Amino acid sequence: MASGIHPHAAAGNLQTGARVALLGLIINVALASAKIIAGVVGNAYVLIADGIESAFDIAGSIVIWSGLKLAARPPDATHPYGHGKAEPIAAVAVALGVLAAAITLAIQSIRELFLPHHTPAAFTLVVLVTAIAVKEFLYRYVVRFGRNVESTAVQTDAWHHRTDAMTSIAAFIGISISLIGGKAWQSADDWAALFACALIGANGYRLLQPALHEIMDTAPRGEIVDLVRNAAASVPGVMEIEKCLVRKMGLDFYVDLHVGVDGDISVREGHHIAHEVKRAIQSTDSRFVDVLVHIEPAQISR
Numbered sequence: 001m002a003s004g005i006h007p008h009a010a011a012g013n014l015q016t017g018a019r020v021a022l023l024g025l026i027i028n029v030a031l032a033s034a035k036i037i038a039g040v041v042g043n044a045y046v047l048i049a050d051g052i053e054s055a056f057d058i059a060g061s062i063v064i065w066s067g068l069k070l071a072a073r074p075p076d077a078t079h080p081y082g083h084g085k086a087e088p089i090a091a092v093a094v095a096l097g098v099l100a101a102a103i104t105l106a107i108q109s110i111r112e113l114f115l116p117h118h119t120p121a122a123f124t125l126v127v128l129v130t131a132i133a134v135k136e137f138l139y140r141y142v143v144r145f146g147r148n149v150e151s152t153a154v155q156t157d158a159w160h161h162r163t164d165a166m167t168s169i170a171a172f173i174g175i176s177i178s179l180i181g182g183k184a185w186q187s188a189d190d191w192a193a194l195f196a197c198a199l200i201g202a203n204g205y206r207l208l209q210p211a212l213h214e215i216m217d218t219a220p221r222g223e224i225v226d227l228v229r230n231a232a233a234s235v236p237g238v239m240e241i242e243k244c245l246v247r248k249m250g251l252d253f254y255v256d257l258h259v260g261v262d263g264d265i266s267v268r269e270g271h272h273i274a275h276e277v278k279r280a281i282q283s284t285d286s287r288f289v290d291v292l293v294h295i296e297p298a299q300i301s302r
Contacts, residue, residue, distance in 0.1 A: 016145070017145070017151050018068040020142055020154060025058060027138060031135070032057070046174045047120070049197075050168055050196065061157060067091070068153055071251075082289075084251065084252055091207065092208060094157070094160070095204050098201075102200040103201070106201075128169075131168045135165035136162070142157055146158050151250075159203055166203075170195050173192055217247045219245075220246055229241055232244075235273060235276045238273065243256070243257065244258075252290075255292065257277065257291065257294065258296055259293055261297070
């Protein structure tokens with residue numbers, strides 16, 4: 001049997017992820033303030049709603065940043081597998097916050113439909129175009145990093161930016177209709193706000209699923225398991241692989257492998273094979289920080 005924990009290989013990526021979340025936080029503060037102020041001055045409720053959604057993003061970025069900082073901590077006596085679960089827990093908290101924001105804003109948008117309206121000011125469109133460009137750029141930057149390191153929390157934060165860009169597009173369309181259509185279309189921005197709420201809610205639900213799967217130790221995608229199996233099978237002396245269990249912890253993977261070998265070899269030889277299997281798996285990807293190899297008599301013969 002061979003086991004062991006390498007130095008926390010993903011700590012650097014988690015720290016970088018935390019800095020990316022902090023960048024998003026700073027940008028969200030600036031954009032939320034600009035949207036809300038422009039919405040109040042320019043009589044555009046949809047822009048106010050968009051600004052409030054950006055304000056929720058601020059809270060989300062704080063949660064993501066805190067979760068990634070905690071997840072980067074190395075294993076200790078009370079958390080021998082590390083603190084990686086803090087990452088999907090942060091993602092769940094943010095996704096629930098998005099859903100709550102969608103419901104709250106939808107209720108207020110419906111109320112606004114029945115209140116007196118004023119035509120939004122044209123300058124609010126400039127604010128929205130700027131917000132859309134910034135948020136789309138930020139989304140592409142953050143989601144690329146999140147996918148490269150397979151971070152649920154970072155990808156959740158990225159989709160926050162994409163959702164914000166989508167709600168800003170909806171706001172831009174609503175305000176444009178109000179300005180072009182005149183008095184008869186003054187409520188268009190409120191309908192746009194309601195549509196934006198639907199987008200926010202849909203993305204909140206979509207973000208919640210992968211985070212819950214990770215907390216429940218759902219098996220990672222098939223190619224990860226195939227990578228482990230192929231690496232183990234390449235080791236001389238390995239005759240079969242009975243079980244291959246892989247679970248994700250933050251940005252790391254933990255492997256529990258049952259390997260069949262010749263039942264007549266010595267304990268020392270079996271121990272050597274187990275170490276070679278572990279080395280082969282960890283050499284394929286540094287994220288395999290812990291590999292536990294169980295040596296058993298093979299049921300087949302070569």
